[in-house]
Amino acid sequence: MKFTLSWLKDHLETEAPVREIADKLTMIGLELEALEDRAAELAPFTVAYVKEAKQHPDADRLSVCIVDTGNEEVQVVCGAPNARTGMKGVFAASGSYIPGSIHTGVLKKTKIRGVESNGMLLSEREVGISDEHEGIIELPEDAPLGAPVAGILGLDDPVIDIAITPNRGDCLGVHGVARDLAAAGLGKLRPFDQAPLPGAFKSPVEWRIDLPEDKAAACPFVVGRYFRNVENRPSPKWLQDRLRAIGLRPISALVDITNYVTFDLGRPLHVFDAKKLKGDLTMRLAEAGEGVLALDGKAYTLDPEMVVIADKAAVQGIGGVMGGELSGCTETTTEVFLEVALFDPVRVAATGRRLGIISDARYRFERGVDPQSAVWGAEVAARLILDLCGGEASEPVSAGTLPKPKREIALRPERARTLGGLDLPAERQRAILADLGFEVAEKDGQITAGVPTWRPDVEGEADLVEEVLRIHGFEHIPQAPLTLDTTLPLPAISLRQRRVAAARTALAWRGMNEAVTYSFLAGAQADLFGGIPDALRLANPISSDLDVMRPSILPNLAAAAARNADRGLGDAALFEVGPQYRDDTPEGEDLVAAALRAGQSGPRHWDVRPRPVDAFDAKGDALAVLEACGAPVANLQVTADAPAWYHPGRSGVLRLGPNVLANFGELNPRVLRAFGLRGPAAAVEIFLQHIPEPKAKSGKQRPALELSPLHPVERDFAFAVDEAVPAEKLIRAAKGAEKALITNVEVFDTYAGKGIEDGKKSLAIAVTLQPREKTLTDPEIEAIAKRIVASVEKATGGTLRT
């Protein structure tokens, strides 16, 4: 919402400097977006007289001017064709800053083709008021020498631009802004003339409202007035200046008046060229498929949810949104019919949205226009039309009934303190509300506030507290500490949230970098990771690359690794802890820690040789996260049935029976190909929600530590087993041979090839025995070793290698 300072002063009697007004606007909730003070910017530029302009001795297109600045005479070399003796122009002295100059920066004293030049005579572009650069600005002869040019050019009226929140339709007119400022102590609100203007004749055009009963609220009331013998000439300069200052193009007096009243009082209007109307005007719903050519020059097809203004022949306007082109006013208009209507904000918003029309009228109607303005709007507009276009006005005509929303809200004065935190005397609260236009009374220690018609947003006591505090100033509310109910703060995060942090920390310590990627991705990528139900396809994606919810985090990490490889960073180690989606219910959102390593295990190094990443990197990542999250890692089983996006022979699942805690392994080469990843990639998905919760009764206590004084014994065994036998089976068999004494079994070698039968492999294990009560004798150790061999051979069908 833009307006100029002088415009504001039409409504507000104030001596406050513009900066103070701007700051106050922000502090009462009308946030300043911009303050454009052209007078300050243009202050260095003054009126100067060209005493003499003669040809430059060495340049055909330059002239040498002797310029009287009012203080002194200076010599200026000028390239403008219109520079001539006796003219008045805009002078910039050396050292001043020229906003619109191609030579950006500060003007310097210089020599042009051997002739000294002290300053410059400016074009409109150089002053920054237009793109005109053909010649220098010519000022009127009576412009006072040495005076600042801003006033002479009509640029000395600061432009204020404020943001209006959707609830404050009343401030979409300068008068409403002035009311708020007056209440906030920045001056006195000047009333505007709402008095009825007598009509000279009976309007030949009548209003009708023809709406179904259940949609009567679409247009409850409309006023009209007919004007004859008007002359639609250009608006006067003051009106044109104001419209231009806020970015509107002056068109003709009639059109400018509708725009002006829209911004001045927040009252949208429409004027019809009455000679182009056929019969009376009716507010009705559009018929399906009915069309109209609107004032923006575009044809629109309407639907029966939209209100239109129609004459006998056709639709002449879209209610609350835009008028029709064919009955619009032009320079030749002499008969005018004025429309001042009320429309349902919701319907206007829906209509505007469906048609894709954003107009100043729609903007105001959908935020709520003061119903009373239907009455005074017709009077204000009539006065302006008669003033600017002459002619005479009819008596007003109307249809429907003016809604008179009479609402009273009670305010307990202590609510300023108990809700607002500020102890404010009741008198002050009453005064603020009265200044804002509320009808204030006192009843049983409570304030009753009659809500003014222009404030449909004020609905309850909390709104009144806000009005009072807003105008008094939020800055006066003392800050109060939020006290704890407990002496010390309690834990803020849940087990699930701790696990997220634990997973993140574990992976980062393993050298991986955390990424945060979108929750959506391309459908084709989702298909590689198990696909997504139709319910998770976005109805309005921002692009086809981001059109479905992700069924897995891995495709995003794979894509990220590929992007990094394209930048020359082929060895990526990335992870993300976040959501993936199974269906559209809250339960269908899974919390997953996913990690992906691509390329080599590390950089090339003089001592450590990097190797391609593989499934065991991923398995290590999985176990690190599971352990950090408190999963019983010693009890996990490994199975080789990971989903299809993994390499079928190089992947696995970590589980507790049917409960899958993690998938890990090398990514399927088909997936790598789809993402353009050249090297191998090892990935893991850990389902944090599937990790069992720790048993509450054991608490934080650890089991007692048993430190044996007896030295542990280590024995090595190598077995030849079928290739298909999982190492885990052998380890379990060895461990099970003597549960009381065997504390650890490690696989320290696997081998297949020479010396081993085809289809078999050798697995070498180191078994640690921890004696419990006494040192083990050699025969005892021998006996245990035999049991280990027997147990392994029985479980795996293998044989001890000797």
Add this chain to the structure above:
Amino acid sequence: MEDLDKLQTHFVEATAAATSLDMLEVIRVDALGKKGQITGLMKTLGGLEPEARKAAGQALNAAKEAVAEAIEERKLALQDADLDHRLEAERIDVSLPARPAEVGHIHPISQTVEEIVAIFGEMGFSVAEGPHIEDDFHNFAALNIPPEHPARQEQDTFYLPERADGTRRLLRTHTSPVQIRHMQAHEPPIRIIVPGRTFRADYDATHSPMFHQVEGLVVDETTHLGHLKGTLIEFCRAFFMVDDLPVRFRPSYFPFTEPSAEVDIGCSHEGGVLKIGAGEDWLEILGSGMVHPKVLENCGIDSTRYQGYAFGMGIERLAMLKYGIPDLRTFFDSDLRWLRHYGFVPLEAPSLVRGL
């Protein structure tokens, strides 16, 4: 006895002249070995008279000890020299790089969330969460945003396909639906913060279709706007680690709060560099207000008894301001160079006690 002196002198001098442990061993054997010269003299003692034997024995022992001591001393010196020699030979180029062991980085969004949680945790807030795929009621209607409300038009909502019953799920446009879910499930007093993903169909230099917010909600019988000011001023100062950071509350409008306020922090732009702190400018960082009575009622909470405040802020924006990250879109690029540069080593969980 003269012979013994000469012999001792001979061996001590030879010892001093020995240049290797091998040479020294030859000397030791020659002097003190089984067949050594001094050992040989010891053997002659038996043939002497007791008196003479005593005197000669003492002299001989003294000489033996002196020689043994000299040999031992020399042995240590030679061993030392040997070790020095070996150490010299073992010299390596310590300027070679160490074995690679990269520590990864925590994303600035995670770090910022943890910092926010650390601060509000001290004030007695706990962390709540909710689903990203929401329904109209929780995301809009319960928050006092009716279907045609202008505020709703300003949010570009991602929708999922229409269901058989005509309803549409959507991606939550803010973290506020978690307020609703929490109030539906819990009795006051309530004191929560809600960090999480949010979605809006918007993509340009300053908008990302996915971003993060943190929501705060307090509901009890006494909390008022002064407490909101107190909470947020303390938060801003603790988060940005600026004790005297100016914090400004401006009246504003949100459908779900009344009164509503936007919050600005002080800043300056010196030499094109943004600095958070007392300065000539203000930066808007969050929206807040007292929970609208209708919102409480929509959640089954008696608005004549309970009241409270809510606030919401953008996590990326906070991270950008605190850590000088220039571009929002880069947060989601997963560029390793960016992650290493702006990320955080996972040294410790952020806490107010240690400093943020």
